[in-house]
Amino acid sequence: QVQPVESGGGLVQPGGSLRLSCAASGGIFGWGMGWYRQAPGRHREMVARISPGDRTNYADSVKGRFTISRDNAKSTVSLQMNSLKPEDTAVYYCNKFPPPQAASDWGPGTQVTVSS
Numbered sequence: 382q383v384q385p386v387e388s389g390g391g392l393v394q395p396g397g398s399l400r401l402s403c404a405a406s407g408g409i410f411g412w413g414m415g416w417y418r419q420a421p422g423r424h425r426e427m428v429a430r431i432s433p434g435d436r437t438n439y440a441d442s443v444k445g446r447f448t449i450s451r452d453n454a455k456s457t458v459s460l461q462m463n464s465l466k467p468e469d470t471a472v473y474y475c476n477k478f479p480p481p482q483a484a485s486d487w488g489p490g491t492q493v494t495v496s497s
Contacts, residue, residue: 383477387402390493393465396465398461399462401459401460402458403460414431414477415429416428446464472493474487
């Protein structure tokens with residue numbers, strides 16, 4: 382059972398960078414992992430995912446700007462976000478991929494706000 386806790390969010394100006402981190406108790410070895418986001422009034426969407434073998438996949442809206450990585454030994458998943466845009470503003474979550482359905486399986490998320 383992966384129990385994620387996200388950190389690293391904040392307020393950043395357009396064009397800036399942030400690095401999000403996810404500490405997952407229960408371990409991540411053997412699991413696909415993903416970063417997701419939910420903006421106000423919108424459904425949660427996948428931003429990036431990484432397979433157990435480190436293959437990555439990104440939403441079209443973040444390709445070339447975001448990079449997902451994992452450290453199985455530390456049970457952490459990171460998301461490096463560069464060239465941030467106002468439309469990247471959302472609460473960001475990490476979790477397994479495919480994502481779980483139960484609300485109790487999600488962490489608190491971390492707020493990212495991109496604004497001048």
